[in-house]
Amino acid sequence: MLEYVQTDIWVRFQRHIGNTCHYVCADDAHGTAIMLRAEQEGITPEQLIANVQAEHEQDFKDFQVSFDNFYSTHSPENKDFSEYIYKACEAKGHIASRTITQAFDPEKQLFLADRYVTGECPKCSAQNQYGDGCDSCGVTYSATELVNPKSTLTGSTPTHKISEHVFFNLEKSKDLLKQFLKTVQMQKPIVSKLSEWLDGDLKSWDISRDEPYFGFSIPEENNKYFYVWVDAPIGYLASATNWADRNHTNLESLWGKDSV
Template sequence: MADKERIIITSALPYANGSIHIGHLVEYIQTDIIVRFLKLMGKDAVYCCADDTHGTPIEIKAKQLGIAPEELIATSSKEHQEDFASYHIEFDSFYSTNSAENKALAEMIYLRLKDAGHIYEKDMELTFCEHCKRFLPDRFVKGVCPKCGAEDQYGDQCEKCNTAYKTTDLVKPFCTICKNTPIRKTSSHLFFRLSRFSDQLRDWLVSNKNLQMDVKNQIMNWIKEGLEDWCISRDGPYFGFKIPGTEKYFYVWLDAPIGYISSFAN
């Protein structure tokens, strides 16, 4: 008898800096229902998920609690799994992006991209706090959104208009640790040539019949505006995986999506 087709189902990875809330549960319960239905139909369905554990929000939360990031994500994982179990949500694998599998996969994907010529290095101006003596990536800096003017926005993306930008684009920036105004300092970083894939992504988007129309429209708008090459590295200190052959760290949004694959590998 031929092998059954395996159906892999996931939910969005919960971030490990806080508790599960009703908004999370709506998605997970719905997904659990689908998985149970498929299994009752005799399908080989596998439900995988993981805690998203890297990045500046984890560092900030751990610092506020006076504990190590590793302790925070371990506590969050235990709490998350207990909450899911209390609602009878059953995963075939609930894992962590801070795992050996995820590290190996992130390094493999990075090295293949590098070997194919899709990674390059360049200097860039970043926000740097002279008081804290550190670079201020992502959520370590806040200010006014350069596009919509919303105040108190983080250094990587505006939560009001969803615009992604550089920390140096913020208006009236301030360090979220000490509240002082940062300076600009140059550092060398690694970039993924996302701009090379605009046509490929547009063709895939047009031919895809499964995506919601509002999602397709949003992505198409980004492509029309012109995709910029993506900085995939961060200066230390940073809670995440070190990039092979460098003193930099993978930006959380490189290894987080790979967490779906590593959870299935687990």
């Protein structure tokens, strides 16, 4: 709520000084956590996200947050944009597939995200550590390296299972990102932090998840879905488009020529 209120103040300020300002946002509606919570509540993910959206809208009303459009990332516009951007990246050679090994809950028949696996740290033996890194000694590792791992969903011992995943090749965009940081207007400490990352190798980004998953399926892939953080930021384009369509304008006139 703090971030919504901060943005609302900025939007009101812009309007007050005579600028046109459209405030659009959306609920992040996808991912494993939403799928599991819906299952727990005995409803469909679609019902769950509709309930959550209604609660959020009431909260915004109570705090007088003045959205022009508060939409959902589970929308037809967002599906279209996600597919369009993915296909454009694929056509330019930014997408590649490779096989990875992941922790798998045999009881739930589900690949386990890092936070759904706990166990002993392989380095310092601290107990009850999550699958991505140790809070006690700070080392990072993959969930398959945990000692005596347990699924937090069922308590069962995860097996290792291989699956083909789709990756975005970030290394290929390194020069473009470096160039962007030279020209962008941003606070210096942020530019320095980002530049540090660009000095090392950029690991490819795993953008797919296996079924069952609540999200958009990846075009021409079998039972694979876009990872929630692929379509979540694209949701701003989708929400702006949805607002534009209802207000007889379009994204180009809002975001500038060739913005999409």
